[in-house]
Amino acid sequence: xxxxxxxxxxxxxxxxTYRGRVYGIPQVVDTQLLYYRKSLLEKAGLEPPTTLDxxxxxxxxxxxxxxxxxxxxxxxxxxxxxxxxxxxxxxELVTQDGEVGFDDPAAARTLxxxxxxxxxxxLLLGAxxxxxxxxxxxxxxxxxxxxxxxxxxxxxxxxxxxxxxLPFPADGGGGRPTVPVGAYGAAVxxxxxxxxxxxxxxxxxxxxxxxxxxxFALSYGFHIPARVSLAQKAVRLRQGPAADAVRFATDHGYAxxxxxxxxxxxxxxxxxxxxxxxxxxxxxxxxxxVRKVSAELxxxxxxx
Amino acid sequence: MRGRRxxxxxxxxxxxxxxxxxxxxxxxxWSVALSxxxxxxxxxxxxxxxxxxxxxVLRDDAFVAGLKTFVLFTAFIVPxxxxxxxxxxxxxxxxxxxxAFFRSVFFxxxxxSYVVAALIWKMSLFNGVRFGLANTVLGWFGGAPxxxxxxxxxxxxxxxxVTVRLWLQAGFYMILFLAGLQRIDPxxxxxxxxxxxxxxxxxxxxxxxxxxxxxxxxxVLLLVVNAFQAFDEFYNLLSDARGYPPYARxxxxxxxxxxxGQGQNLGLGSAGAVVLALVIAVVTVGQxxxxxxxxxxxxx
Numbered sequence: 001x002x003x004x005x006x007x008x009x010x011x012x013x014x015x016x017t018y019r020g021r022v023y024g025i026p027q028v029v030d031t032q033l034l035y036y037r038k039s040l041l042e043k044a045g046l047e048p049p050t051t052l053d054x055x056x057x058x059x060x061x062x063x064x065x066x067x068x069x070x071x072x073x074x075x076x077x078x079x080x081x082x083x084x085x086x087x088x089x090x091x092e093l094v095t096q097d098g099e100v101g102f103d104d105p106a107a108a109r110t111l112x113x114x115x116x117x118x119x120x121x122x123l124l125l126g127a128x129x130x131x132x133x134x135x136x137x138x139x140x141x142x143x144x145x146x147x148x149x150x151x152x153x154x155x156x157x158x159x160x161x162x163x164x165x166l167p168f169p170a171d172g173g174g175g176r177p178t179v180p181v182g183a184y185g186a187a188v189x190x191x192x193x194x195x196x197x198x199x200x201x202x203x204x205x206x207x208x209x210x211x212x213x214x215x216f217a218l219s220y221g222f223h224i225p226a227r228v229s230l231a232q233k234a235v236r237l238r239q240g241p242a243a244d245a246v247r248f249a250t251d252h253g254y255a256x257x258x259x260x261x262x263x264x265x266x267x268x269x270x271x272x273x274x275x276x277x278x279x280x281x282x283x284x285x286x287x288x289x290v291r292k293v294s295a296e297l298x299x300x301x302x303x304x
Numbered sequence: 305m306r307g308r309r310x311x312x313x314x315x316x317x318x319x320x321x322x323x324x325x326x327x328x329x330x331x332x333x334w335s336v337a338l339s340x341x342x343x344x345x346x347x348x349x350x351x352x353x354x355x356x357x358x359x360x361v362l363r364d365d366a367f368v369a370g371l372k373t374f375v376l377f378t379a380f381i382v383p384x385x386x387x388x389x390x391x392x393x394x395x396x397x398x399x400x401x402x403x404a405f406f407r408s409v410f411f412x413x414x415x416x417s418y419v420v421a422a423l424i425w426k427m428s429l430f431n432g433v434r435f436g437l438a439n440t441v442l443g444w445f446g447g448a449p450x451x452x453x454x455x456x457x458x459x460x461x462x463x464x465x466v467t468v469r470l471w472l473q474a475g476f477y478m479i480l481f482l483a484g485l486q487r488i489d490p491x492x493x494x495x496x497x498x499x500x501x502x503x504x505x506x507x508x509x510x511x512x513x514x515x516x517x518x519x520x521x522x523x524v525l526l527l528v529v530n531a532f533q534a535f536d537e538f539y540n541l542l543s544d545a546r547g548y549p550p551y552a553r554x555x556x557x558x559x560x561x562x563x564x565g566q567g568q569n570l571g572l573g574s575a576g577a578v579v580l581a582l583v584i585a586v587v588t589v590g591q592x593x594x595x596x597x598x599x600x601x602x603x604x
Contacts, residue, residue: 273549
């Protein structure tokens, strides 16, 4: 990868790198964003929300008899949001040094605000399809929905210009807008008898042949090429909400850290669910999570 | 002659015994062995940790909460199914015409898969938007839509979880009760009538229920064991692509995520499974002693 390493989007190359070595080549970047109906916001006299407080208020204002303000998935958001609100508060899941990145009062403050969606009854819950599918948004069950980049072509086909996209808004002084990014990676089995041939092939396809990479990202779905130079060249990604999405992924993208294991994820997601839906104390819940994640990080650092 | 008999014994029993050993006992013992090792992502671990996994799983509040969930679920589903299927059996037993028809109709849901029923309950009957069946009915009376499965407070999800299983299994237990009812000697009812017992509650209390004692014991035992194995409807009603909410999570669902999901912590999962197996064994043995399913109806 010498020479082109800097061309890969660092947000997705990072989690495939451990102690300086690259273990997989990112193929395409996927991201998630907040879709909103322009017409509904205009009718309510609202600007697209740029802070978490504004989002909470907007969701409440937009909630009416048959329409809910916001859809964050049928579990109320704990699953799909994951670490996103922490990054929006200027924190992270795991630090560069492999320590817990949210042992900070700002974490409890931001996560606590998510409970207001629940008390305001502004969240759509129990929809027939989940957040990954834009149906609830398209059917007018909700004015805003968190979903994936993959939903963009369908939303544009059905709503035309009547929608816009936003990153998860910043919260607090140290906050910043945030979107999660992820990437499938091409890797080679270290136990294979044909390791060298496989490596050659992966390099041929995912490093050398940029035209194939371009084709793979844009012709069979809707993704951002993992190479920054290709993402800038792509015509379909140059205007409207698609261009916004590319900008969010480049400027505000964060990827789940390599050391964030399923055990940590379960502990954190359970706590987030209790904070959002049961109104559990964010400080107390986070204290438990920090303890569990700390132990889990010690385990993976020791065994690697 | 003796050799031939032994040969045929093994021809008939052998494949079954082999399958049982290979697919039940070997994995069972293997799992017990795994529970003493740090078995992340492997079934041939090398790092022995003694009782470490056991202390970890018993200190894990999510696992303990899971145990409470299934005790609560059992406390709901066992009496409800018992009363409901016994009532069905009593009614079907009394109808004079089309008894076979009613018997089949009530038994039919037992043929439906848990997964299919759970999806119908989740997406059509009890979805959270205004056009779900339950919410449509609520709407007639001016009620606001309820997100049945998504709100932990009030815990409406219990209504969904319990009704789906009730619908699925009531017919099966009704058949067991019908069989029991048909074995009761009609002379007993005649004698009771002659002695002046009023039909209805008195007869049910003093004749029908005592005569059904063995059937009842078997039904309750089966219900409890089935409730403890709860997985299908919980998983299909409440999980999504990102996992499972921290409520209504019975131990099997939790262990599924710990051991078989992305977690792949097979040691901890095995320890949990052993704890669970012990709980089920103790409860079943205790219940068998208390209710005595081995006794006959006549002796009961």
